Amino acid sequence: MGLTEVIKEDVKFSDKLLARIAELKSHFPEGKHKSALITVLHEAQDEHDNWLSVPVMDKVAELLNILPIEVYEVVSFYTMYNQKPVGKYSFEFCRTSCCCLRGAEDLIEYTCKKLGVEEGQVTPDGLFSVKTTECLGACGYAPMLQLGDYYHEFLTPEKMDKLIDDCKAGKVEFYSKG
Ligand code: FES
Structure with a gap:
């Protein structure tokens, strides 16, 4: 087209x-x-x-x-706008200095590997995508990501495993609007 x-x-x-x-x-x-x-x-x-x-x-x-x-x-x-389709659960990792110093890059790599996607891709089931952003203003809680309207902070691989499992189970609130 x-x-x-x-x-x-x-x-x-x-x-x-x-x-x-x-x-x-x-x-x-x-x-x-x-x-x-x-x-x-x-x-x-x-x-x-x-x-x-x-x-x-x-x-x-x-x-x-x-x-x-x-x-x-x-x-x-602005990175808050998506120029291509994203997953239902779009993990937006901060990649700026404080988060990087606290392991954001390894965490992004871990998450991409676990989901089987590269940054910017959507999983085949349409559930997940991974993107990176500049500082989201939660430096004291690094490393962190934004999921919809909510922040997830002090992340570790174990916390990512749980977050992904909870998303799959439909247990994660991520959008505050009706
Ligand atoms: S550097 Fe990650 S929230 Fe500020």
Whole structure:
């Protein structure tokens, strides 16, 4: 499929999401709706399996009356936005200095090996993926990862084993929104 075809692909935003975007836009004057972009992208990502495809980003640009490139540059800058599909449980490991000093790199390697994926890949059952991020502001609890809306801290291989098992058993709360 060519890029043009991808861009032309239609995407569905729910009435709830469209209403939320309209409400977010209302907080800013006409011509300044780009100010709502960060929040709108979070909402759009939440509704589209936790990642932002080109058609979804283009729809956001259309709704905010800005250029698609203005959306792409924000999405590609912040690691909280996913530019390709992720697993239901997306382990986002901090890879910055404090976490690295406390074994993050070994832990990432351990987790990837256990799941049989490389960083950025999704397990065949769609359950897990691994990505790395810059500092998540929990340096005192290193090494740590973010899973959905929650942090998991002072991680060890044993804790990763338990976290993975608990995810498989559906026992891990990872998303606080209804
Ligand atoms: S260095 Fe990992 S949370 Fe700050």
